Amino acid sequence: MKHPVDVHVGKRVRHRRWMVGMTQQQLADKVGIKFQQIQKYETGMNRVSASRLWEIASSLGVPVSFFFEGLGAAQVAQTHDIDMPGDLLSDKEALELVRSYYAIPETQRRRLFDLARVLSDAA
Template sequence: MTREAESVDVLVGKVMRELRDSAGLTQAQLGAVMKISAAQVQKYEFGANRLSAQRLFELARYFGVSVEDFYRYVEPTACDKGGAPTKAHFYQTDEGRKLAADYCNLPPAYQQAVQAMISTLKTQARKA
């Protein structure tokens, strides 16, 4: 396991701990919800053990947050070859989340129009 992966586990665990604390739950209470021991909750919270995708999804649903919220302290570092921010970085920004939410609230015909507009802009940008 790399140092970077370990630090991400610690940061995800930090959010888990914050969510648990803000809900007023003990590790034992959250463990009962997750059907695991309080000791396992502690290991997740301190990054000693990595949360599976399934557990992360279940926790997000339980606390009423998105899975992405668990990565709020992770600094995006990877960029694609063109130097643009990665999709993950975009989704972590307020603008990215707002754009995604606004798009999802559009009627399907408008969503298709937005997709066509973006496709046209992308083609024009490649030619420039």
Template sequence: MSMSESKLPSGIDRVVGKKIRLRRRELKLTQEKLGELLDLTFQQVQKYEKGVNRVSAGRLFEIAGVLEVPVGYFFEGAEELAGLEAPELAEEPDDGGLQVLSDEVLELISAFQKIEDASLRGSLLATVRAAASAFESRLADQDRASQGPPRA
């Protein structure tokens, strides 16, 4: 690998960018406001979020401070997500490849992260998963019922 290739953004850069975007949105900051806080243009923030430009270690440290998270936050889940370096990611939508999260979902994430008791977080997560599973089962039952009786 040549020196120039090693400077190209990678899957990890996209993961870090997505995490920057997620946290910025959780804090209800615009790209412009985050740029002001970091003495950057909003275009540079946008390039970081899309994973187009790599974030240096020093800059990531600054971003973590402004976004009030530890540096490790940006790498959570990176092992799974870094494998997404597939050709279809070459032309990412304007949202940087993130699923658009509603304000309600962002509020839920923010509140969940504030719960320090790991046991309580686990219980809440299990409850939400059970509710989602029950909902999916109900939808599947409705689909089967709408198709009529099985043919012999």
């Protein structure tokens, strides 16, 4: 059975890899493993060792703590219900929106953010 922490870490690896526009093969090459192993990490089928997570974090330009952000005690306790509704990391449209958002120059991005906040308050 997949452990919820392994699934969460795997989702965060996939999310960050996707955000930087890197393929599984490219990440695997940087880390020195086969892309199939990256697939297994991203699905939570295989647990990522501390040293491998360090290499992945370095390759993706984030601190190791990035992979544990958003992991709450309640989520860890839910070993039977890993894919929670509303999980943005599993929503491809949300990931595309975030990627597009960060591709916008910062001044325009701030204005778009303010607009989105006003629209959501009005809804």
